[in-house]
Amino acid sequence: MTVPAALLAALVDDAGLFPxxxxxxxxxxARHRADLAAAHPLHTHRFLVPASRLGELQARLEPGDSLALGLIADRGAEGLAADCAAVAADPRLRLALVEVPLAAFPGGVREALDALPGDVPVYAEPAGRAAYEPLLTELGALERPVGAKLRCGGVRAELFPTAPEVAAWIVACARAGVPFKATAGLHEAVRHTAPATGFRHHGYLNLLLATAAAAGGAT
Known part of the structure; x- marks a missing residue:
């Protein structure tokens, strides 16, 4: 099967700072600069960085750099407002995306939105493996489009959701009309077991095709 290029366009953020x-x-x-020069269409060319490492990033930037930043808002609402101001004041940076780990926002997603510019795409990550349906309902009702974030793995086996859990998430997002992005563990196109760890990983192509099926009404 040949996968259409449009299906894979701008699919992958640069998560080089993360496991x-x-x-x-x-x-x-250095790797991100090389990727920008290559301009591969599979990449979004967004550089993901935790807000807590923003100062470290700025200290390493060069005068000619121009980065589209995916900011992980790990410092809560007060930190987020200051971080957005710091990015706006730096001509080498452009805020292209914000991921909101709701564990750091006791006031919920609306607390995060109050600290953000209105034109920046936002993805909210549920706290832990709690029930996510109320969050999707809330996101779908917001006047501003906000997506959700699915964590597909990590450094321990228990951080990998099962295939039925991932399928239920995809169907729930489709029914709520909420876009989502996925993170962690998606290192290959199809579902596989990693030889080094024995962890069963999800595949990003599996997610894409399942999302297409769910958008078409599949359960």
Whole structure:
């Protein structure tokens, strides 16, 4: 099967700072600059960085850099407002995306939105493996489009949701009309077992095709 290029366009953010590569900042930036020069259409060319490491990133930037930033808002609402101001004041950075881990926002997603510019795409990550249906209902009712974030793995086996759990998430997002992005563990196109760990990983192509099926009404 040949996968249409449009299906894969702008699919992958640059998560070089995060496991499994977990590169130091200077190496992650060097790789990102090389990816920008190559301009592969599979990449979004967004550089993901925790808000708590924003100062470290800025210290490593060069005068000619121009980065589309995916900010992980791990410092809560007060920190988020200050971080957005810092990005806006730096001509080398553009805020292209904000991911909101709701565990850091006791006031919920609306608390995060109050600290953000109105034109920045936002994805809210549920706290832990709690029931997510109320969150999707809330996101679907917001005047501003806000997506959800699905965590598909991590450094421990229990961080990997089962295939039925992922399927239920995809169907719920489709029914609520909420876009989602997925993170962690999606290192290959199809579902597989990693030889080094024995962890059963989901595949990003599996997610894409399941999402297409769910958008078409599949259960």
């Amino acid at each position: 499994p590569t977990a590169l130091p900042m200077d190496r992650a930036l």
